[in-house]
Amino acid sequence: MTHGMERVERRLDCDVLIVGGGLVGSTLAVALDTIGCRTVLVESRDPSRLEQPSFDARVTALANGSQRILASLGLWRTLVRDAEPIRSIHVSERGRFGVVRIDAREEGVAALGYTVENRRLGEALWARLSTAKDFALLGRASLRSFERDGEGVRARIDDANGGVEVRARLMVAADGAESPVRAALGIGAREDRYAQQALIVNVTTDKPHDGVAYERFLPSGPLAMLPLPGGRVGVVWTLPSREAERVAALPDDAFRDALQEAFGYRLGRILKIGKRALHPLRRVRSDALGSGPVVLVGNAAVTLHPVAGQGFNLALRDVAALAELIAEARRSGDAFASIAARYRAWRAGDQRKVAWFTHGLVGLFGWSIPGVGAIRGLGLAAFDVLPGAKRSLAHHTMGIAGRLPRLARGLPLEGAGS
Numbered sequence: 060m061t062h063g064m065e066r067v068e069r070r071l072d073c074d075v076l077i078v079g080g081g082l083v084g085s086t087l088a089v090a091l092d093t094i095g096c097r098t099v100l101v102e103s104r105d106p107s108r109l110e111q112p113s114f115d116a117r118v119t120a121l122a123n124g125s126q127r128i129l130a131s132l133g134l135w136r137t138l139v140r141d142a143e144p145i146r147s148i149h150v151s152e153r154g155r156f157g158v159v160r161i162d163a164r165e166e167g168v169a170a171l172g173y174t175v176e177n178r179r180l181g182e183a184l185w186a187r188l189s190t191a192k193d194f195a196l197l198g199r200a201s202l203r204s205f206e207r208d209g210e211g212v213r214a215r216i217d218d219a220n221g222g223v224e225v226r227a228r229l230m231v232a233a234d235g236a237e238s239p240v241r242a243a244l245g246i247g248a249r250e251d252r253y254a255q256q257a258l259i260v261n262v263t264t265d266k267p268h269d270g271v272a273y274e275r276f277l278p279s280g281p282l283a284m285l286p287l288p289g290g291r292v293g294v295v296w297t298l299p300s301r302e303a304e305r306v307a308a309l310p311d312d313a314f315r316d317a318l319q320e321a322f323g324y325r326l327g328r329i330l331k332i333g334k335r336a337l338h339p340l341r342r343v344r345s346d347a348l349g350s351g352p353v354v355l356v357g358n359a360a361v362t363l364h365p366v367a368g369q370g371f372n373l374a375l376r377d378v379a380a381l382a383e384l385i386a387e388a389r390r391s392g393d394a395f396a397s398i399a400a401r402y403r404a405w406r407a408g409d410q411r412k413v414a415w416f417t418h419g420l421v422g423l424f425g426w427s428i429p430g431v432g433a434i435r436g437l438g439l440a441a442f443d444v445l446p447g448a449k450r451s452l453a454h455h456t457m458g459i460a461g462r463l464p465r466l467a468r469g470l471p472l473e474g475a476g477s
């Protein structure tokens with residue numbers, strides 16, 4: 060096994076081969092390093108330049124459970140400098156009275172979550188991986204083929220120097236929504252296209268955001284204004300696909316006016332506008348979470364609409380659970396082959412629930428049938444005065460519902476009581 064970030068060639072043996080070094084694959088690699096697991100990570104882009112789609116200008120809203128996972132992995136002390144606490148969430152709908160406010164103090168927590176720019180997450184993850192020990196990175200390399208045998212997986216990787224054969228006891232597909240590994244396994248996926256795109260841009264405003272995350276439901280789709288460090292605001296504006304393309308191409312002044320008109324003046328006037336990017340939206344649910352010694356995580360397992368900001372939060376719970384199962388298997392000497400089934404039993408319920416909740420939210424706010432708007436408004440108002448329902452939303456949003464992996468409880472993967 061070659062150590063550190065140095066290039067490897069020809070033949071590698073490891074415990075876990077991770078295919079895909081986006082947010083999810085690289086976080087899993089960090090988790091496995093904390094237990095000294097021999098890991099190979101293959102990423103088709105150039106990881107040193109953070110070219111992966113995960114690490115673009117997007118902002119991720121991290122739930123408190125996710126913050127705890129990143130802290131347990133030792134990543135938070137770097138990320139905290141670039142994270143903005145979310146003090147309250149304000150949900151509203153244009154033309155309706157219903158407003159839902161979820162407040163950190165009311166919930167008895169310091170923050171409801173944190174926003175971090177994806178690029179900062181990428182920097183922290185790759186800086187941490189550059190010190191990893193039993194770890195080999197194959198960058199600008201692609202999985203060409205693999206076969207399963209009694210001992211795990213034998214994979215063939217193409218890189219600039221030709222081919223590398225990797226033998227692994229477990230292969231983890233963190234290779235995104237299209238997941239070539241999922242396709243090669245013959246696992247189907249159900250896809251719902253929303254005919255919408257998310258327009259991403261960071262802006263400054265003349266009133267301070269005071270740590271408030273705004274989610275505003277408009278007839279054209281939801282608009283999120285997320286608090287960022289330095290007084291900036293991260294905009295996630297969901298629009299019908301054509302409209303998104305038109306708005307993204309507007310000159311700065313016209314774009315500013317359109318955003319101002321959509322959001323209103325809760326943050327005063329919109330001032331500076333950053334670079335705009337578009338993301339087509341869809342939900343993809345894999346029919347299975349793996350097969351034999353291969354498991355799927357992150358977007359490869361379930362890709363969500365960003366309306367509720369749940370995708371990476373859900374994936375982090377998957378990563379924490381999977382890393383815990385791998386730690387247990389290594390400790391007890393159990394076959395890695397049982398990991399896939401145990402991972403599925405643990406994680407399928409949470410994945411289904413979050414996918415259902417997110418899709419339901421898109422459907423609920425996507426209707427433009429006359430009269431439905433009033434029901435939606437009433438629903439929101441009712442939500443604000445029904446503490447039970449609101450509390451359950453807040454607890455899901457904070458990522459503290461369900462059976463929690465050790466990392467999400469602030470515990471290391473291995474230690475007393477494990």
Ligand SMILES: Cc1cc2nc3c(=O)[nH]c(=O)nc-3n(C[C@H](O)[C@H](O)[C@H](O)COP(=O)(O)OP(=O)(O)OC[C@H]3O[C@@H](n4cnc5c(N)ncnc54)[C@H](O)[C@@H]3O)c2cc1C
Nearest residue numbers: 079081083103111113120202235357358365368370371372
């Ligand atoms: C607009 C938007 C806003 C979002 N906001 C939030 C939010 O606020 N909170 C939240 O929790 N989530 C959010 N999400 C979801 C979050 O971005 C995803 O959950 C996350 O990016 C998934 O990462 P991933 O690593 O699974 O997949 P990807 O980022 O797609 O990474 C897959 C990687 O695999 C590599 N790869 C693919 N095939 C191969 C191969 N054969 N060999 C080698 N490498 C390969 C690719 O190059 C890529 O780097 C948002 C998503 C969008 C679109």
